[in-house]
Amino acid sequence: MGGHTVAVIGAGKIGELMLSGLLRSGWPVERLLATARRPARAQELTDRYGVRVVDNPTAVEEADVLAVSVKPQDAAALLDEIGPKVPAGKLVISLCAGLPTAFFNRRLPEGTPVVRVMTNTPALVDEAMSAISAGAYATGEHLALAEEMFSPLGATVRVPESQQDAVTALSGSGPAYFYLLVEAMIDAGILLGLPRQVAHELIVQTAIGSAVMLRDSGEHPVKLREAVTSPAGTTISAIRELENHGVRAAMLAALEAARDRARELAAQAD
Ligand SMILES: NC(=O)C1=CN([C@@H]2O[C@H](COP(=O)(O)OP(=O)(O)OC[C@H]3O[C@@H](n4cnc5c(N)ncnc54)[C@H](OP(=O)(O)O)[C@@H]3O)[C@@H](O)[C@H]2O)C=CC1
Numbered sequence: 654m655g656g657h658t659v660a661v662i663g664a665g666k667i668g669e670l671m672l673s674g675l676l677r678s679g680w681p682v683e684r685l686l687a688t689a690r691r692p693a694r695a696q697e698l699t700d701r702y703g704v705r706v707v708d709n710p711t712a713v714e715e716a717d718v719l720a721v722s723v724k725p726q727d728a729a730a731l732l733d734e735i736g737p738k739v740p741a742g743k744l745v746i747s748l749c750a751g752l753p754t755a756f757f758n759r760r761l762p763e764g765t766p767v768v769r770v771m772t773n774t775p776a777l778v779d780e781a782m783s784a785i786s787a788g789a790y791a792t793g794e795h796l797a798l799a800e801e802m803f804s805p806l807g808a809t810v811r812v813p814e815s816q817q818d819a820v821t822a823l824s825g826s827g828p829a830y831f832y833l834l835v836e837a838m839i840d841a842g843i844l845l846g847l848p849r850q851v852a853h854e855l856i857v858q859t860a861i862g863s864a865v866m867l868r869d870s871g872e873h874p875v876k877l878r879e880a881v882t883s884p885a886g887t888t889i890s891a892i893r894e895l896e897n898h899g900v901r902a903a904m905l906a907a908l909e910a911a912r913d914r915a916r917e918l919a920a921q922a923d
């Protein structure tokens with residue numbers, strides 16, 4: 654993998670899934686660094702992965718790729734600390750929701766390549782969806798390096814940066830919507846008198862089966878749904894209720910709200 658050293662700056666949930674994913678893919682631990690705010694977190698990362706946890710200035714000096722995975726609200730303070738010290742030519746990869754690459758470029762030396770990546774938590778099982786965009790100074794080589802780092806964690810796609818807030822609303826937050834649906838369906842199973850464990854097993858396997866069919870059949874979701882929906886049968890009775898309760902409209906409004914929140918995070922971070 655080209656001999657690069659990657660520092661995960663602010664190794665919380667997303668930073669950790671990047672560290673663990675890179676290690677699973679064979680990235681040598683000697684070419685990984687992490688930073689954390691709390692000493693207890695630093696110790697946890699060392700114990701769990703054997704990764705060297707250093708302070709931010711050391712990470713900036715030693716690594717040639719800086720993967721920033723702090724909360725958007727903490728990014729300005731971090732860049733106030735490290736921004737001026739980042740030597741020219743180091744690649745900065747931002748995992749932060751909402752923040753444009755221009756936010757980073759305003760706080761980094763002129764010409765610093767920045768790549769924006771929106772990944773998601775299924776990276777933990779190598780099933781992430783990571784969308785990758787180039788900032789003003791990032792070249793095809795920088796994008797390729799980011800892809801090399803994220804493709805072992807799941808699928809990757811290149812998108813124009815202008816689409817990243819929408820991507821965040823869809824795939825970045827997406828796992829949460831599916832978990833909410835699963836949770837609600839398990840509750841429905843309880844309502845219908847099933848033991849919780851049975852309801853859980855039925856719905857989790859149904860979710861996996863449906864997801865694999867969506868991915869592998871190449872069929873449009875409408876076709877797959879129609880195949881389940883028998884005339885005057887059970888499914889259409891449920892679908893009438895879902896439509897009556899505005900589930901489709903709720904989805905449109907929810908994702909629009911997530912997209913708007915990404916924009917707000919950027920405005921507030923500045
Ligand atoms: N969770 C998700 O599903 C997704 C999150 N993201 C993005 O990833 C980023 C991280 O999110 P998430 O992992 O959930 O958040 P976490 O709070 O788990 O992780 C952020 C980490 O950054 C550390 N930190 C903050 N400031 C500094 C600093 N100055 N120096 C060193 N470490 C610092 C925090 O330390 P401490 O714990 O001590 O506060 C924390 O461990 C966000 O920008 C989010 O938008 C993107 C896609 C999906």
Ligand SMILES: O=C(O)[C@@H]1CCC=N1
Binds near residue numbers: 821
């Ligand atoms: O909720 C959030 O802000 C982050 C970004 C995408 C998923 N989680």
